Amino acid sequence: MATENNSNFSRRGFLKASSLASGGLLIGFNLFTACKQKAEMPIDISKLNFADFNAFIKIAENGMVTIFSPNPEIGQGVKTSMPMIIAEELNVAWKNVVVEQGVLDTENYTRQVAGGSQSIRFGWDALRQTGATARQMLINAAAAKWGVSASECSAKEGVITNAKGETLGYGDVVKEAALLEIPENVALKEPKDYTIIGTKAINVDIDEIVSGKPLFGLDYKEEGMVYASVLRPPAFGQELESFDATAAKNISGVVDVITIGEKARNLLNSEKPGWSVKLSSSDKVVVIANSTWAAMKGKKAIKAVWKEGTPLESTEAHDKELVKLLDGKKFRTMRSDGDVKKAFAQADKVLERTYESPFLPHNCLEPMNFFASVDDAKVRLVGPIQTPEDLATAVSTMLDRSLEDISVKMTRMGGGFGRRLYGDFAMEVAEIADVIRKPVKMVSSREDDMTTGVYRPAIKYRIKASVKNGEITGYQLKEAAVNGNMYGLIPNFFPAGAIENYQVDVASLKSNITTGAWRAPYTNFLSYAEQSFFDELAEVIEKDPVQMRLDLLQKVKGTKDDKIQYSPERLEGVINLVVEKSGYRTPKEGVYQGFCAYYCHNTHVAEVADVVMENNKPVVKNVTVAVDCGIVVNPLGAINQIEGGVVDGVGHAMYGDFKFKDGMPDSSNFGTYRLIRNSESPKVATYFVENNLSPTGLGEPTLPPAGAAVSIAITKATGNRIYKQPFTKNMVAKEIIG
Template sequence: MSTTISNSFSRRAFLRTSSLAGGGMLIGFNLFTACKNEAKMPVDIASLNFNDFNAFIKIADNGMVTIYSPNPEIGQGVKTSMPMIIAEELDVPWDEVHVEQGILSTKDYTRQVAGGSQSIRHGWDALRQTGATAKQMLINAAAAKWGVDASECTASGGVITNAKGETLGYGDVVKEAAILEIPDEVALKDPKDYTIIGTDAGNVDIEKIVTGKPLFGLDYKTEGMVIASVLRPPSFGKKLESFDDSSVRKMEGVIDVIRFGDFKGGGDKIAVLANTTWQAMKAKEALSAEWSDGTPMESTSNHDKLLTDLLDGTSFNTLRKDGDVEKAFRNADQVVERTYGSPFLPHNCMEPMNFYADVSANKIHLVGPIQTPERTAARVAELLERNSEEVHLEMTRMGGGFGRRLYGDFVMEAAEISHLAKKPVKVVYSREDDMSAGIYRPAIKYRIKAALKDGKISGYHLKEASINSNMYGLIPNFFPAGALENYQVDVAKYDSNITTGAWRAPYTNFLSFAEQSFFDEIAETLEIDPVQMRLDMLQKVKGTTDERIQYSAERMEDVINLAVEKSGYGNPKDGVYQGFCAYYCHNTHVAEVADVLIENNEPVVKKVIVAVDCGIVVNPLGALNQIEGGVVDGVGHAMYGNFTFKDGAPEMNNYDRYRLIRMKEAPKVETHFVKNTLSPTGLGEPTLPPAGAAVSIAMKKATGNRMYRQPFVENMVEKEIIG
């Protein structure tokens, strides 16, 4: 049945007008917190150029609907799925909807962010309310035109029908709807009545993508724009002493050479401005620069020892402690302790970092691919000592992000260079720039210790040692928190001059492998079934009153049972070795089973069966893309990903030395959804973390050897499992 809710939209916040060019109805809305009452009506709405709000519905006289999608599109599909939710409640045919990317608005709306797999989860209620409110206004307008009560009218497929069977299209009443009051209550659809949500919808940009139409930051051009290629310190910790640009300035196409990095014209970076990208990059390579040591030069071998020393030390921050862990270990029948290690990893987006900036006296115009437009715009205003109202930021589609584009360092570079050069500039990274001047996944080590008593886990202690940053406060409240009486999580970090940050599924991308591999080894030690061990642990969490617990024991149980059923886990075909993992992160419950075969005397990942509970699946086609991409990414980086430093400099700066999974190595991914009508959660990240764990457990069964650090291939070479 449908749900009637009180409307949180005010007239002022829910803009509508018939004064658009060609007539029609324009609706502005807040995707995440409904509409703020203080949102102001423009004085001359006829001149509105869609720059004053971050999202709109525009209904034309012919009934066609344009929906402006406000969130950054990073490949996760929100530019398709978020408008689908609005269109569902608005009740218009999806093939009559046109979608366009909105721009940044810091005044009226919140969370224009692509990160944490949160866009759909946070936008769900407000998106539905927006569509339902617009629909009710159109119904009310039609009812007034007919002189009947609105309760006698229904709307479907962009057409309003009264009790007599008379019909009016949305375009027929859009002008009348524009002058009506916002309804106090609106009805939301029952999920069983959905006609758009839950159906496959192709990417709204797919035609432009496959035909090469301008969409991405690298496509953006303006009259008078120059390209900037930046020479940065060759190692983390180096400082620029001097440089000679005399020969570079004579090179073809070179316009200027600028030292920058501290806003006033100094700093440790050099920008070469040229007419074309190739000219700028070749000129940068020809620069002669002298560098001095600023801070200690770090190497991967030092990091390994530093992390081990941290684990052996006592300087920890305790994030969670339940029961008496020390007593559990004193009274244990057996103690099992293992250490797991992971390397730094770059992001390697298909589209290298780039951004456009035109800094003038009255405006800072920014255009490009960024996951955090609001925060980045604020940082640019602060850097240039300007008012934030002067910053106008337009988002382009991103050719990958994975967390790298959360950080606007490349935007800051473009803005500072434009400010100093007094002209529009687009900074473009080469692949080598992208990999050597990156913000990396931090190297981490986990040490996990379990006390075993009477055939069960009686105590559990997880220690994390990380370069620069420690796990988020929520992660200690993921499974197995609440399932064990004596449970403790401690963290310690080493502050490095190597820049680190979020990498797809932060922390959980490696923590899942460590913890879930450890559980499998505990089950083996206790001689119990690893799946049943997890199910038994989950029973202790059901009905918990501990509000810190983030996962649902019932939903975790559902994905476990579904994965076991669909994979035939426990009864594999001859020659198939299966690894099981169940994990919760980014508000979504996932279980995965990896099938590994031995081919040519080497283990090969052939298939991964995935069970997912992400609530209502808005766009199944898009959901499958995210799930499959996450699994392949998780398998690939666990198997092959490694990134090392020597004297502060990355030892890999292109794909000739940095190993990614190849197409022929990508496993088949088979996905099954737990069907329910719960609000949707994220899918961009949750299937990546369990993949490495499931593969490592299957590898153990196939080879007899456990993996304790990533990448697995290097482990297997060292152990002579593969040649």
């Protein structure tokens, strides 16, 4: 049985046109604003085409369906899963669907963003409405052609059937459908009737990826395009004083050497710099050449003199200042329940621990790059970006151009992990193109990416808990982070609501080192700190760590606190599932297991890591994962995201380390920066909690619990607890690290 859509759907958010040169029906649906009554209809829909309207379904007369995916594809699979949702409600065979990447459309979309694991969650209802409305239009057209009621007709895999058994393909009625009124209150399918959602769909780009066809920003080329390589300050806090480009200009292939920076500074001084705030305020030297190789070679030949603009910082100094912040009183309290001071004063026992994490680079496989072409009529931007709308707005401000002059075409991204939220590299090429007035692509080297990038901030957490009569009576979390880290939701994650006296305080150490979102922002390290602390706290109160969490969750059930973000029932569900599937209660001989349960990015996850001792060193062998993310749209893509998040979380917790000295990073390439290797990657077994709840994110939620589960398992294997990442450099027992 179908369900009627009860969303506040506006007919004006759904557009159709039949004037395609190739024939067929063009159905446009405002995916993220269709539920708003103020969604405006274009003045003349007959002029809609591929170039200026991307949020649509195109149905050809041969029955083939093209679905344009609006959000940036960063490897999280939305270019496959979002069209799957439309195709499901459209009732078309997935094999007859062609998916294409949409362009930025600020008129009709909101949140064309790849970040926060939110694309499917935010798009779920509107995407379903897109397909269902298109399906009903086609059924209505077929019914009119047969002279029967639409209620007597049904659609399956692109074929409409009436009560007599007569059939028409979608392509047979596509022209008639274009002339009909857009229906309201269309029926949405019940989950039990899904035929596409919940099936394993291969990545729609896989053939192009494995065959090396152009998909990524690095692949993009245009006639007459030149290449740019940017020389940025070698240390954070430095500014360009002078340079000599004589040697660079003598290199074969180098076309010109210019400087940029003035327009970027104007943007930084504007009221709304957006994500582009990560731009350096220094002038930069840019080598223009007819190849990437010549441009990079020319950059190395530049003789530049740099002056110190602000103090040059070092990791050692940061560590001392962060400790001062933890010891001080200049905190911002983000949540305060009860009276933690009183709870600590009356406690039988107080446990206090400090956890530390380093800076981390993003290290996307595809280095930062972007294309720009600027002339008096148009500013065209093409490349891998997680925040295309913000980029367009920032370029408009920086170049003093109308927003209507700016177009952004998104390419597939070879990794992002938060780095491509920040459009600094795209802003640079826009400024370059405005100076030289030629189509140009800026390409960074691995060294550029690692030494002049945006980093996960170094953080210290101090966690304190009080125990009275064997019960947890108070809990205080203090955070000190370089450039700040916390934001409003995290103080309302577990254990908020479960402990009567509960307080979260944050403090920030200002730094000129650019920091920002790194995969699973804020929670990527916090989970390890809090969950490791909970394991030790369970030991103090002599309670099973799993049972301790389950008992705390009982106190949150039925809460009327609408600030609480997690569901105690759903968190309890993944805990019970992972305990069952991992054999946590009965581990094999020689296997040490660490347990962690965590909620972030709207998804509940529990993990158990299996560690064994090999050559007197702990080795992570397996990780069992239980996930409650609601309806799983594409199980194949979901498992890929889950396993990737776990391996990434294990790898960075075990090995990731990055330091600064006098404002300069201590690593510039993979030769000195340790990443997890294939042979070190654990086997991951994934289990889903099955329900019919709306889907939530999967790109990030499995990363945070991985580090905690591994650290707890290592503690069981070695007898020593770890309070600092990376684990391999901070295990206490000398025989383990020796």
